[in-house]
Amino acid sequence: MDAAMRGDARKETPRSRLLAAALALYSRHGVNGTSLQMIADRLGVTKAAVYHQFRSKDAILLALLEPLVSDMREVVERAECERTRTAQVESVLTGVIDLAVRHREVSALMQADPAVPALHASQSDSAALSERIGQLLLGPDPEPGRLISVAMLGSALMMTGKNPKLAAVEDEELRRQMLVAARRLLGLRSRG
Structure with missing residues (x-):
């Protein structure tokens, strides 16, 4: 995980956890091979919870x-x-x-x-x-x-x-x- 996303668990936010999960999936499957549902599944949340933070994979990528x-x-x-x-x-x-x-x-x-x-x-x-x-x-x-x-x-x-x-x-x-x-x-x- 990038240094910007490292840190102790007390400082993690839903946004930072989502970005870390997306980065791991993007690195493994590529951006086009990763769906918002895959990100949600990795986090153990609903797709709606992902949408609450970011409207698209592109928005997640730009945040990364x-x-x-x-x-x-x-x-x-x-x-x-x-x-x-x-x-x-x-x-x-x-x-x-x-x-x-x-x-x-x-x-x-x-x-x-x-x-x-x-x-x-x-x-x-x-x-x-x-x-x-x-x-x-x-x-x-x-x-x-x-x-x-x-x-x-x-x-x-x-x-x-x-x-x-x-x-x-x-x-x-x-x-x-x-x-x-x-x-x-x-x-x-x-x-x-």
């Missing part, structure tokens, strides 16, 4: 994606405030890796499920944010090698955190290793 988009916005704005190109790249790279780790399941869902990007791009500014992240990493007039490296990096970052072989890796270690690998892929100097 919103924390990620909000965090993306902060990463982009912080990086764009940096004075040098090197500082911008470092800021956005570190920020995106933090996002991929913090939002492991949602990030993987965005990459793996074809229903997610189309809905999300039509309902929010995530496409524009992704474009700004790409521009920060690419810089002006990127060479083909840089274009390929950034494209590979984008897909890899979002899927790495969800890799079942890495489930036992603690967030901080995952973050550190992803940053080392990302810097290597982009040809950046390693930081101590």
Whole structure:
């Protein structure tokens, strides 16, 4: 479960339990393969109880994606405030890796499920944010090698955190290793 949805049971709300159940089902069956009835069954409630919280699967999906988009916005704005190109790249790279780790399941869902990007791009500014992240990493007039490296990096970052072989890796270690690998892929100097 994503860090945003983790916490002790005393803080859980019907909405957060519904989002956690939907994320688990979306991850297993895909968005199109998951019905509102399946979500209700997993929670042990009626379909009407699900409708009370959300009117559609799309509304549930957008609620799952919103924390990620909000965090993306902060990463982009912080990086764009940096004075040098090197500082911008470092800021956005570190920020995106933090996002991929913090939002492991949602990030993987965005990459793996074809229903997610189309809905999300039509309902929010995530496409524009992704474009700004790409521009920060690419810089002006990127060479083909840089274009390929950034494209590979984008897909890899979002899927790495969800890799079942890495489930036992603690967030901080995952973050550190992803940053080392990302810097290597982009040809950046390693930081101590």
